[in-house]
Amino acid sequence: MQPNQFKVDVASKLKIVSLVSVGKHPQSGRVRRSDQDSRAVELGLKLTGDNRSGESLTVLHAGDPREQSLRSYAGMGLKSVRVLQLDPSADAILPLGQHLLQCGADIVLTGVRAESGESSGMVPYQLAEKLGWPIVPRVANIVSVEGGVAEVLQALPRGQRRSVMVQLPFIASVDSAAPEARQSAFGPASRALMDIEVVSASVDMTRESWEEVPARKRPKRLKVVKAKTAAERFKAATAKSQGEGGKVMKNESAVEQAQAIFDLLKEEGVLR
């Protein structure tokens, strides 16, 4: 990837909000900054640059302000972290949506999926629905913001990228393909200010009936051979897998053969 060169409108003072959550290390289960959320903060920091032209980045969390992992986001070079204080089991969508409207955010960055709780990845979608803003999922980078339109690179499977133009304000969920987050420094982290606002939110009742246990290993799917006789079973176990016997071009000229390959490649859409 090329180094980031943002073309950001100087006239409009871009306001970026990164939503962060409490992460969980996949192996040890220890509380940490979430990987994708910290990439979202990183992308926000890159977009705002050195704050010369008045852009601003707000890092926003809804939950418990005493949470230690919030400090590790702050350690990425933030003066403060804004926290909407509410019960961690409460539904954060309403207060978050209200706050985003009030502060006039232009770009809202989130992770694709949280590392704790339900981790359904619905927060950006619900916010977008509530606010009526467009959502761009799985963003790898934001290339430029000009004249109220952003050019966004979306991460596709198999290492591909798609370019999408989107009107401000919008919500983007940041993929693991986005640039890696910078290290968190302890000093700035402990000096950062927790800017707390107490909000009220309704408790999520449906979750109380759920049963949560550590993940079981999923059973591997067995290759079931539907054979009636021993000989068929033997054949199924030993036979080489043979394709349906594709088309073979033997006597055509090289030009025709190449044309056939080319047509197939085009039909499959791998030539772009």
Added chain:
Amino acid sequence: MSDHNSNDVLRRDPRAEWIARNRLHPLHGTVASSETAEVRGPSGLLRKNPHKVGFIGPNGIKRIDRLKGNAAATGKGRRSGAAKDVQLPLHKVENPDFYIVVVPDMVGGRLTAHDKDIIGQAHKLISGIDGNGAVLAVCFGQSKEEHFDTAGVDRLLLLDDESYEGYCPEQRLEALVQVESAYKPQFWLFPDSVNGGSDLGSRLAARIGERPAVQVWQADNQTVVCRGAGGTTDITRNTPRLLMLAEECADPIDETRHEAQSVTLDAAPVVVAQLRDRGQVAVDPNAISLAEAEFILSAGNGIHNWDQFHSAASVLGATEGASRVAVDDGFMPRFRQVGATGTWVTARIYLAVGISGAIQHMQGIGQCDKVIAINTDAGCDMVKRAALSVIGDSEAILGELIKLAEDFRAQQSAGGDRDAA
């Protein structure tokens, strides 16, 4: 022996048996000559005549077929009945009481294995509900799939207008909202995949105000088990109306054929899209890891002009791969090796040039969808595996292919300029 069919019902002919036992009977000769190795004795027991077992092979040696006719399918085609395609029984749903809607990813215009698992899951859910339900598949974009019927699709809504081409989640969402009001489906099933299923499912869930279950790996009508907390916990909960299912959540349909009847939407939804698709951007194909590359051009011992090979890869936009021989001979770096001791690739298109298809290599390409072979040897294993094989010299064919691809690129950039102007 040759027309002996083990599947035939054994019918006794008491008169023939009686004649066969009576060596003095005038017709004994005719019956005895057609006598096979096994006969029912007078008490109904099976009697074997060891002198009559087997047959005389082409070189005059007696051969005994101990596979009881099962070997026939491999060679002589004696059991022509078994070689025929079995028509699976047709599963018909007339006037369905309810629908379960599946929205497959259709990567490259075909149902993926993940999609088929989810259609299988839909049928599992139907069998748990009273009344006859139908699986309605909503497919967006051009479809190349020919086997909707055996995959288990009862009703098919194919939305292949221009407006659904490319990345247009808002347009697709609008169509799904119409499906919601027209069919009132019992369940919505989406593949929880990065190919768009998860995106579309989340959009619909937010729009219709359902709380979806995601990463579901076990589901029935009452409860689902889904992964939470980044895959580290299992959550057991009531089954919501909208599910996003993980891979291998259920077995695909393989014993029935379905109608795959086309249905249409009444009104074409039109939305003012806030997202504008600018198409995929060119990424350096060699920067993509071999394991996840979509299109691989792979070189083996049959490549003699390596400069030509590299230029072919770059003009086709393919990631380079190699067989072990090409790597051992120093023409390609080790991390490009495909196969048992190299990388197991998942490419959709695997173009193998001058690779014979040794088993160690074939293991590595087991998950590839379409293999294309260029080889001088029409009998090699790669040709047997390939969907398209061309027999000829790699250098000549790659040369022609490069020419075609260069023409294509020239046209493309000319078209691009016109668009920009």
